Amino acid sequence: MSLMLPSAPPSDARLTDVLPSCYASLGVEDLPNRLGLPEASAVVLVLVDGLGLLNLSDSLGHAPFLRSRMGSVKRMTTVFPSTTAVALASLVTGELPGTHGILGYRIRNPRTGNIINQLSGLTDVADLDSWLGVPTLHEHARSSGKRSTVVGLPRFEKSPLTRVVHAGARYVGANGLAERVERVCDELADGIDFVLLYIPELDQVAHAQGVTSMAWLAALEEVDGALRTLVAAVPGGVRVYLTADHGVLDVPAARHIDVAPAAWNLAGTPVVGGEPRALQIFSDEGQPREARAEIALADGDREAWMALLADDAWVVVPEDLVAAGLWGAMTEDVRLRAGELIVVPRDDDALYDARTPGADSRKMVGQHGGLSERELIVPWMRLTADSE
Secondary structure, three states: OOOOOOOOOOOOEEHHHHHHHHHHHOOOOOOOOOOOOOOOOEEEEEEEOOOOHHHHHHOHHHOHHHHHOHHHOEEEEOOOOOOHHHHHHHHHHOOOOOOOOOOOOEEEOOOOOOEEEOOOOHHHOOOHHHOOOOOOHHHHHHHOOOOEEEEEOHHHOOOHHHHHHOOOOEEEEOOOHHHHHHHHHHHHHOOOOEEEEEEOHHHHHHHHHOOOOHHHHHHHHHHHHHHHHHHHHOOOOEEEEEEOOOOOEEOOHHHEEEEOOHHHOOOOOOEEEEEOOEEEEEOOOOOOOOOHHHOOOOOOHHHHHHHHOOOOEEEEOHHHHHHOOOOOOOOHHHHHHOOOEEEEEOOOOEEEEOOOOOOHHHHOOEEOOOOOHHHHEEEEEEOOOOOO
């Protein structure tokens, strides 16, 4: 199979550079400071879910504080699929998908054969502590005597994904954004070295109403005001930075493409996983996979997918993603989690399984997961001034 994926858009850095650089600036040894961050007494990293650089640039009139900091902005490339669970795992490990094993929104649990949702379906995983293929950087920093806290919504505190990606950090929950800012300041006052402030509201509004909606702009205004308050409140010597896990594009229903309809006459009954902007195609579901040799689409199905979607999508195998530098080298166990095929829309389309016409994801306006610049390029910004 020939590799036909597009080149990643140019950027100054990658999301995987962020935490190693933050912890290196705090004095944690053996971590690369590729972002060249100055020494700090403490670091606050603000992760705004769904705030792509192009989304922000289009809406700076609603974000006066962030606009005042645009002189420090760098283009940063997130990971593929450009979706939250994958990006969080890459952020906290400094590794690409393939190496850490969180490969998409819905992927296979090799032990059960089930296709599971990474945000809420990790209860299917018996040995959750080994689901992430490498230790987190929070754990590495803790071994060096540094303390880390994640501040986010209370409902995420006990989730399996939080347990996986934030191992080594304490979790503090608060519902309102203003309250979360207060909790960050409380953690700094208690001597915490690194605080990750997670802001999911923009992404939630984008999915429901679109990234160009008035509701999204109002949410951006609230985030902008909260960040102004945060920067004014942190003690001297504390550095505050901002980034995002992915950008968002609006996909109208007219750009939904149904895949795997009966008219295709596929030889098997493939299971569609991944996400609408980065499908993963599995041969079946519910059968544990003990050897890679057992993974195979039915005869003719691979060629059918490639031929039928050639005009609308890139159709590749996981090894192509490794060769393209989008995924890191995969262990045998991680390879068993991936779909037999990866299907990525060429344009601003969303791909759905024709056999599930009532899927809730069809109601989403804002989408992400693919390889477009709008999805892949996120901001890297210094929010505290040089003198702060």
